Amino acid sequence: MPYTEIPGGVTAAQGFLAGSAYCGIKASNASRPDIALIHSPQETVVAATFTTNKVKAAPVRVSLAHLRTGDVRAIVANAGNANACTGLAGIETAKRMAEAAANALGLKARQVMVCSTGRIGVPLPIEKMEATIGTMPVVIDRDGSRRAAEAIMTSDTFAKEIAVEFQIDGKTVRLGGIAKGAGMIDPNMATMLSFLTTDAVIDKKQLQCALSVSVEQSFNRITIDGDMSTNDTVIMLANGTAGNKPLRHGTAAFKTFQRALDHVTKNLARMIVEDGEGVTKFVEVHVNGAATLSDARKAAEAVANSTLTKCAWFGGDPNWGRIMDALGYSGAKLREEVIDIFYDGIIAVQGGMPSKTPFAKLQEVVAQKRFTITIDLRLGKADYTVYTTDLSVDYVKLNMGE
Amino acid sequence: MPYTEIPGGVTAAQGFLAGSAYCGIKASNASRPDIALIHSPQETVVAATFTTNKVKAAPVRVSLAHLRTGDVRAIVANAGNANACTGLAGIETAKRMAEAAANALGLKARQVMVCSTGRIGVPLPIEKMEATIGTMPVVIDRDGSRRAAEAIMTSDTFAKEIAVEFQIDGKTVRLGGIAKGAGMIDPNMATMLSFLTTDAVIDKKQLQCALSVSVEQSFNRITIDGDMSTNDTVIMLANGTAGNKPLRHGTAAFKTFQRALDHVTKNLARMIVEDGEGVTKFVEVHVNGAATLSDARKAAEAVANSTLTKCAWFGGDPNWGRIMDALGYSGAKLREEVIDIFYDGIIAVQGGMPSKTPFAKLQEVVAQKRFTITIDLRLGKADYTVYTTDLSVDYVKLNMGE
Secondary structure, three states, X not given: OOOEEEOOHHHOOOOOEEEEEOOOOXXXXXXOOOEEEEEOOOXXXXXXXXXXXXXXXXXXXXXXXXXXXXXXXXXXXXXXXXOOOOHHHHHHHHHHHHHHHHHHHOOOHHHEEEEEXXXXXXXXXXXXXXXXXXXXXXXXXXXXXXHHHHHOOOOOOOOEEEEEEEEEOOEEEEEEEEEEOOOOOOOEEOOOEEEEEEOOOEOHHHHHHHHHHHHHOOHHHEOOOOOOOOOOEEEEEEOOOOOOOOEOOOOHHHHHHHHHHHHHHHHHHXXXXXXXXXXXXXXXXXXXXXXXXXXHHHHHXXXXXXXXXXXXXXXXXXXXXXXXXXXXXXXXXXXXXXXXXXXXXXXXXXXXXXXXXXXXXXXXXXXXXXXXXXXXXXXXXEEEEEEEEOOOHHHHHHHOOO | OOOEEEOOHHHOOOOOEEEEEOOOOOOOOOOOOOEEEEEOOOOOEEEEEEOOOOOOOHHHHHHHHHHHHOOOOEEEEEEEEOOXXXXXXXXXXXHHXXXXXXXXXXXXXXXXXXXXXXXXXXXXXXXXXXXXXXXXXXXXXXXXXXXXXXXXXXXXXXXXXXXXXXXXXXXXXXXXEEEEOOOOOOOEEXXXXXXXXXXXXXXXXXXXXXXXHHHHHOHHHXXXXXXXXXXXXXXXXXXXXXXXXXXXXXXXXXXXXXXXXXXXHHHHHHHXXXXXXXXXXXXXXXXXXXXXXXXXXXXXXXXXXXXXXXXXXXXXXXXXXXXHHHHXXXXXXXXXXXXEEEEOOEEEEEOOEEOOOOHXXXXXXXXXXXXXXXXXXXXXXXXXXXXXXXXXXXXXXXXXXX
């Protein structure tokens, strides 16, 4: 095993501190902490990926600017209010959040990344937040990962954290993180957020490369309702305290690092899907044999986002006809008469037509809480995987608002 | 008024006969007629549009071939079985359906269009169907529109028919049709079918032009779940018995014809949406001010297909944040800070931020059974409209299978 799981989440790596505080941003009366702070007293390199939604929340715009300056020492994030669709005033507020954290920690504002998740189109109670953030240096510590993970929860039902430890050049390196879910609950628009830290020695360019690859294989592969939020953000900090030789792309050491990072991001992504609103089933959709990667992706995403297919899964109905239908309108290159579809490896469709597998066998697969749909287009060598869920009555109830 | 509505549906135009018979194709025990036959004893010209899904049912493939031969004299359609994903045997079966109707009516098989809707991946009971179709010449007549409309129903709760009458060159011209819904119910995969007839004198090329334009503005603008069926088919027959001068594109007479046709297709499309499975609200999504038609379309379709937006409508929640979010990921060119959004003309979002309209005003709009969302992107002059619905708990229950 090239890595082992350890406790500690976003503070598992040496030198990182985290914690939370209650400010009262959420409309509900719950006195749950709603601001998280992560801090590195040491110099760091930073990498990040942000939502591709053209409507970008103010904190995303501010963090994008701060990403360029490097040596980020803190991440401040709030739940309960997304600071999205708030115009120039919202940008000003996001900057003030960063300044508040910078002032508290003795940093410059551009050394602070800022994130928000929650309700859209409502001004943040910034004065109250500045006061709360000002008190936070005394609550952050080396054991604060879980508290930070809890503070960024919106409709999440459990805090999401994981960390791993591995060896590079005989040095022990740690890498971990926290995340919150992509499910959205009205009138809030929640968001996928993930904060990752490592004590590996790695430069900014190499870290961004590793993170981008990892996000593409994990957070970008999950879909609950096909909607992308205005606030989605993944930030990773590396402080170099492990003392390994600088990681360089193409080396065995880099591969070890990448595998550990992928394990962390994939597991956080899986937790997000499993904690999706009203989710009763976790489904992996694999497309193999596509002519191009783009075809594989189109096919997998069409199946994973098909409302009808997801309703059928909720009901425990294999309904491969809806999968064939989704493939047909996906835009992927295909030949109906060569398509094979498998449910947990059991063939359901062979050459575009029903296989001889008894329907009851397929029903058994779809009755499970987790199963895999494998689609072989038999046209080429490209493949793509999407992690998705069913669409339940509770999903509609949770999302129908007041 | 350039046209007036008249009764008669697909048999309102002179010379067309229609009717239905019970064959027992559906798995359920209901002894409702399940085969429809439409017949023109006179020569016709034919136009048609078919599903763009790459997985095309056998009857679609056969009808596509018969479309080329012209002088179509009959349409035979069954409900209960889609004859899709049935391979070469399915093609053979679809041909035998056409032959059965041709034999019964003294036609050649290529003069018969064939349609199927219902369950996927199951062979049609073709011997039984041949016997039933053989008896149908005695049940088709000038009053058979409604019976034909009822025979093609799957999850539809009401038969859909409409016809209009108008004057061209002092001659009375009639145009009408029937349709069935796009809603899908497990384990069936239902389909949008529409059959249209007119007694106008028009050549094949002009008829195809008028039909393609009309379908683009009606059936192609409706979306219940974003899924496209493998069997969607619209067929139009013109027998020329009205005796007008041949209609030519660009003339006032052609415009009159087009308007009448558009009225018929738009109304059939509206009936399909209103009869969608578990639908409680009918919503028009208008996008104005887009830079290009393609941008307008992307924006309107993203909003109309957003699971989260549709759940909010079901709950009577205006939730314009979800509309902004859908616009953001639609791929349409936009500038967040100039977007305006209106609910039945009442401004909700102004310049990308919440307007001063009280939330209760917007709630009143969304509480209605029908309302319009207008989105002004303020970047150009292109506009596009989609007709859609909410996403209800009953939709999930109806589509979750056994």
